[in-house]
Amino acid sequence: MDVGKRIKQRRKEIKISAEDLAEAAEVSPSTIYRYEKGDIENMPTPVLDKIARKLRVSPSYLMGWDEDYTIAAHIDDDVTEEEMQDIRDYIKYIKSKRS
Known part of the structure; x- marks a missing residue:
C-alpha cells in the first residue's frame, strides 16, 4: 500500500x-x-511528520517501512516478539469491542 492510501485509510479509520x-x-x-x-x-x-502526528501513527508507517502504527510501534526494543504479539492481540481485542 502506498503513502496516499495509508493516509486516507488511517484518516477514515479515526474519522478525521x-x-x-x-x-x-x-x-x-x-x-x-x-x-x-x-x-x-x-x-x-x-x-509528513505533521500528518503522521495528526493521524497518531509514525512517519515510517505512512512510508510503508513499518507495518505497526499503534502503540506497539512506539515501544522500546527490549520487548520480545511474543510480548509484541500479545500487544497486537490486545489491540485487536479492544477494537473488536467498538460498537
Missing part, C-alpha cells in the same frame, strides 16, 4: 476530515486529496 488534516499539516485540503490519490509523490518531511 481532509480539512482537519490539512489544517494540522499546514497545507490545503486539495493537497491532502492529491497526496491520497498519489498525484503528489514527494511529500516534504515536515509535512
